[in-house]
Amino acid sequence: MGKYVLKSLLQVIPVLFIVSLIVFILVRVTGDPVALMLPETATAEDRAVLTQALGLDQPLYTQYIKFLGSALQGDFGQSFRYGEPALQLVLERLPASFELAVAAMFFAIVMAIPLGVASAVKRNTFTDLIISGISVIGKAMPNFWMGIMLILLFSVMLGVLPVSGRGGISHLILPAFTLGVGLAAQMTRLIRSSMLEILSQDYIRTARSKGLGRMVVIGRHAFRNGLIPVVTIMSLQFTSLIGGTLITETVFSWPGLGQLLVVAVNTHDMAIVQAAVFVIAFIVVVTNILTDVAYRLLDPRIKYD
Amino acid sequence: MRKRQWTSMWITLLAVVLVLSACGGKSTGTDSNSASSESGSGTSASTTLTIAAATDIESFDPHNNNNTSSEAVLVNVFDYLIKNDSEQKKVPGLATSWEQVNDTTWRFKLREGVTFHNGDPFTSADVKYTLERVAKDSTLKQNSYFKNIVEVKAVDEYTVDIITDGPDPLLLNRLSKMGAGILPAKYIEDKGFDQFLKQPVGTGPYQFSKWTKDDRVELVKNENYFDGEPKWNEVVFRVIPEASTRVSELLAGGVDIAASIPSTDIARIEGEADKKIVKAPIQRVLQLIFRQTEGSVTADPKVREAIDLAIDKQGIVDSIAGGAGIVTRTSVTPGNFGADPSLYKTSLYDQEKAKQLLQEAGYAEGEAEMTISVSSQYKEPAEVVAAMLEQVGFKINLDVLEPSAFSERYSSKSFKEIFMIGIGNSLFDASNNYNRYMVEEAKGESDYNNPEVEKLLQSALVNMDPASREKEYQQVQHILAEDRPAVYLYQMEGVYGTDSRVNFQPRSDEMFYADEITPAQ
Numbered sequence: 001m002g003k004y005v006l007k008s009l010l011q012v013i014p015v016l017f018i019v020s021l022i023v024f025i026l027v028r029v030t031g032d033p034v035a036l037m038l039p040e041t042a043t044a045e046d047r048a049v050l051t052q053a054l055g056l057d058q059p060l061y062t063q064y065i066k067f068l069g070s071a072l073q074g075d076f077g078q079s080f081r082y083g084e085p086a087l088q089l090v091l092e093r094l095p096a097s098f099e100l101a102v103a104a105m106f107f108a109i110v111m112a113i114p115l116g117v118a119s120a121v122k123r124n125t126f127t128d129l130i131i132s133g134i135s136v137i138g139k140a141m142p143n144f145w146m147g148i149m150l151i152l153l154f155s156v157m158l159g160v161l162p163v164s165g166r167g168g169i170s171h172l173i174l175p176a177f178t179l180g181v182g183l184a185a186q187m188t189r190l191i192r193s194s195m196l197e198i199l200s201q202d203y204i205r206t207a208r209s210k211g212l213g214r215m216v217v218i219g220r221h222a223f224r225n226g227l228i229p230v231v232t233i234m235s236l237q238f239t240s241l242i243g244g245t246l247i248t249e250t251v252f253s254w255p256g257l258g259q260l261l262v263v264a265v266n267t268h269d270m271a272i273v274q275a276a277v278f279v280i281a282f283i284v285v286v287t288n289i290l291t292d293v294a295y296r297l298l299d300p301r302i303k304y305d
Numbered sequence: 306m307r308k309r310q311w312t313s314m315w316i317t318l319l320a321v322v323l324v325l326s327a328c329g330g331k332s333t334g335t336d337s338n339s340a341s342s343e344s345g346s347g348t349s350a351s352t353t354l355t356i357a358a359a360t361d362i363e364s365f366d367p368h369n370n371n372n373t374s375s376e377a378v379l380v381n382v383f384d385y386l387i388k389n390d391s392e393q394k395k396v397p398g399l400a401t402s403w404e405q406v407n408d409t410t411w412r413f414k415l416r417e418g419v420t421f422h423n424g425d426p427f428t429s430a431d432v433k434y435t436l437e438r439v440a441k442d443s444t445l446k447q448n449s450y451f452k453n454i455v456e457v458k459a460v461d462e463y464t465v466d467i468i469t470d471g472p473d474p475l476l477l478n479r480l481s482k483m484g485a486g487i488l489p490a491k492y493i494e495d496k497g498f499d500q501f502l503k504q505p506v507g508t509g510p511y512q513f514s515k516w517t518k519d520d521r522v523e524l525v526k527n528e529n530y531f532d533g534e535p536k537w538n539e540v541v542f543r544v545i546p547e548a549s550t551r552v553s554e555l556l557a558g559g560v561d562i563a564a565s566i567p568s569t570d571i572a573r574i575e576g577e578a579d580k581k582i583v584k585a586p587i588q589r590v591l592q593l594i595f596r597q598t599e600g601s602v603t604a605d606p607k608v609r610e611a612i613d614l615a616i617d618k619q620g621i622v623d624s625i626a627g628g629a630g631i632v633t634r635t636s637v638t639p640g641n642f643g644a645d646p647s648l649y650k651t652s653l654y655d656q657e658k659a660k661q662l663l664q665e666a667g668y669a670e671g672e673a674e675m676t677i678s679v680s681s682q683y684k685e686p687a688e689v690v691a692a693m694l695e696q697v698g699f700k701i702n703l704d705v706l707e708p709s710a711f712s713e714r715y716s717s718k719s720f721k722e723i724f725m726i727g728i729g730n731s732l733f734d735a736s737n738n739y740n741r742y743m744v745e746e747a748k749g750e751s752d753y754n755n756p757e758v759e760k761l762l763q764s765a766l767v768n769m770d771p772a773s774r775e776k777e778y779q780q781v782q783h784i785l786a787e788d789r790p791a792v793y794l795y796q797m798e799g800v801y802g803t804d805s806r807v808n809f810q811p812r813s814d815e816m817f818y819a820d821e822i823t824p825a826q
Contacts (some may be wrong), residue, residue, distance in 0.1 A: 035709070035716035037371060037446055043746075046449045047716060053444040081363050082518070083502075092518070148549050155557045163554040164545055166520055253545045255520035262546075263361070263519065268709050 004296075008289045012282075019281040020071060023274050024064055032056075033080050033268035054080070067274070076278065077271035081264070086271035090257065090279050096166055097256035100179065100249070101241035103172050105234065107180030108187055115184075116191025117226075121218060123196060131188065138185030147178045147251035164253040175252040179245060183237050187230055195226040235291040239284045352538035354807065356817055357551050357560040361519050361544040365505035366498075367486030368439040371446040373729070374564075376483040377817045378522055378542050383486030383507035386413055386432065387477055391812050391821065393640045393733050395477055399427065399487055399508065408472040408769060409455075415463040419531045421489040422512040429459035434490035436467065447484025450732070472767040474774055478642075478732045510535040510820055519544050524819075540819045555580060555802045562809055562822070566800040568627025574802045584629055584798045585811035589729045590636040591686060591794040593677070596722050598752040602673050603722045607666040609789040612723075614659035615697040616690055618652040622795050625685050630795035635782045636728060636738045638796050640813050642771075643735030643778030648786055652795075659697040674700040676721035680711035686794065687725050718749040727797060731814075735778035736766060742781075742790055753790040 034050050051057050055066070070077065076086040119131040154174060155163040162171050198204065199222055207217045246258035253259070257276060264272035362375040367383050370376065386400040400413040419427040439447050440454040453473055458466040469476060479485060487508060493501050505513045510532070511524035522542040526535040543560060545551040552570045555563040556577060566574065566582065574580045593612070595603040602608055622630035632652035637644045663673060679687040684705050691701040704721075706714065714720055730737045740746055743762050747753045761777045768774040785791070803809045809822045
């Protein structure tokens with residue numbers, strides 16, 4: 001086990017190295033930040049001075065070696081836009097994104113578990129049909145559209161929730177719900193099929209024949225085992241929630257990583273794009289390792305070589 | 306056994322979350338603050354002004370900012386020596402009077418008894434520090450506007466001489482724009498610039514309270530402001546990039562003023578009893594700039610005239626801009642030095658004559674082929690222009706570029722026959738519009754070359770006599786209206802939604818001077 005963790009951690013290094021190389025190249029071939037930084041009336045001379053000051057006049061490999069050297073010391077360069085260390089700006093935004101991701105995950109779980117269990121237990125009934133229908137719609141609805149509709153309904157018409165920004169719990173409800181719905185739909189279907197499989201197992205039949213009550217059988221015997229695949233999905237989804245909340249964060253002006261990245265891409269703020277992608281990659285890799293470890297703890301039959 | 310495994314699973318997940326949120330733990334403590342200030346703004350609307358814009362400020366360094374929405378916020382914190390009033394007339398700011406000593410020296414008398422937000426007195430040392438910093442550090446984004454300042458001499462505590470490298474008729478314009486925001490020399494020397502950026506200090510009517518990036522800037526009243534007590538206890542600038550969210554926030558009452566309202570939402574806001582749309586022309590003219598390089602279709606003056614006549618500018622304003630635009634034949638609009646009102650609020654449109662001109666130029670239907678490059682933000686007007694040009698017999702390739710790709714092609718001067726762009730003018734002077742038509746600057750972009758225009762522009766560049774300088778620019782714009790190195794579509798208008806709680810008259814420079822906005826009684 002300890003050996004496995006060590007090995008996985010060593011694998012993180014080449015992965016992050018490749019990620020850094022790809023991002024570095026992509027960011028540089030897609031445009032020139034100097035053009036966006038100077039006023040329209042700037043002369044060619046002004047541009048040359050700034051290009052040189054930013055070190056962008058040097059060959060790509062020199063720039064990359066410099067970048068890598070500083071990155072190893074935790075320095076991802078200065079944001080052109082804010083003039084502050086890029087990594088610090090990215091890390092400042094993580095709590096907001098985490099808050100949103102955790103809340104979205106919470107919504108998804110709260111919605112998916114009862115719906116998934118109900119539709120498995122009431123398989124092929126009207127209830128099942130309705131729940132399946134809702135989850136298809138939930139999965140198909142674009143985030144930005146749903147966000148805008150929720151704002152119109154709950155904030156503009158009913159006036160019960162704030163429209164946008166980050167503040168207390170009330171600010172969190174709409175964006176977390178928007179983000180959680182797609183995930184909930186996916187989890188509902190997963191719980192349904194996983195529960196169906198378990199409900200047909202021998203030990204469930206045994207439990208029933210022992211005369212245990214319906215709720216006890218479903219709740220204590222079937223449900224717990226039915227959740228195992230859901231945990232997999234949750235860990236995968238959590239990382240994608242962190243990196244993939246761009247649209248939702250923009251709709252709700254949520255000051256998280258997604259919004260920072262959108263602005264950085266639009267303004268060609270190279271250092272921020274690099275740092276943000278790097279941090280997201282790091283979170284994904286580490287979460288994957290932790291998920292593997294969790295499996296090992298959960299099911300001793302899973303072996304790692 | 307099962308139960309314990311489940312528990313460990315959850316603990317692992319929880320640990321992941323905790324560890325990762327600890328990475329950025331520094332700013333988590335501020336969450337509750339923003340929540341409380343949010344509820345505060347709801348209960349005492351008359352003392353808090355909330356404005357929503359699409360983009361955040363870049364920083365509290367007025368010298369290293371280059372967007373109008375930054376300046377719109379910073380003008381409340383930092384004062385200039387000279388201010389533009391709402392009609393763009395120069396009025397005293399931190400300087401009470403000024404005079405020209407000779408061609409390259411201006412003398413300014415400074416206001417006495419002014420203090421910075423931290424209590425330091427404002428003196429000539431601050432002016433010297435501020436202007437020499439922006440003039441000398443070429444990595445600052447505002448440097449290109451100020452680099453002609455050679456030295457700032459502190460004559461005495463309340464007098465400074467500003468010396469330029471040559472006659473500069475634009476010095477007063479430069480001193481009343483963002484890069485000239487006066488910084489506290491002593492504070493920065495003592496604490497360093499990083500500390501200044503965290504806790505910025507100016508002399509303005511409002512002082513820094515809090516900045517949550519991409520969310521909000523919070524300012525509070527400066528009780529000791531030299532020009533009387535400020536009107537609002539608190540001014541909050543919110544960042545809401547998504548236009549429909551900005552409109553919703555206004556409709557829900559979360560903000561008093563929302564900027565950049567899309568034309569499609571104008572009717573919706575006007576339909577609400579306590580909301581209003583207000584508009585004002587801004588310093589940006591949408592235009593087509595032509596390449597006149599030998600061999601290109603647009604080198605022929607008849608072709609350029611045909612293009613001008615083929616476009617129904619008023620039609621574009623009415624259909625695409627929701628009425629928020631003013632047609633013009635010059636880019637130097639009223640309020641700018643050198644403007645000529647006879648070319649303003651007017652446009653040419655005659656499709657039949659356009660067709661005829663195209664024939665005279667020797668092109669049959671579909672033979673005159675041109676590429677129009679445009680940034681995606683102006684995609685809609687560009688599509689309409691292309692359709693109008695095709696109606697009279699041009700063949701148009703529309704080249705819509707992502708904004709940063711457009712900027713890059715723009716600065717490398719690599720467009721084909723035509724590019725469409727909205728050009729602003731933060732100096733309020735015709736030179737800003739016309740320098741691009743001087744031979745050296747035009748090389749590779751428009752390749753425009755008219756010796757008469759060149760002579761006038763070169764002279765105006767250093768002409769210290771305002772009256773004759775104004776004449777020169779007016780002459781230039783009449784020649785350009787016939788030469789057509791560019792065809793102007795319309796001057797854009799800023800469209801704002803406001804709540805009836807406030808009286809707000811937008812300015813042509815798009816600034817939000819909080820004290821010009823008053824609570825409605």
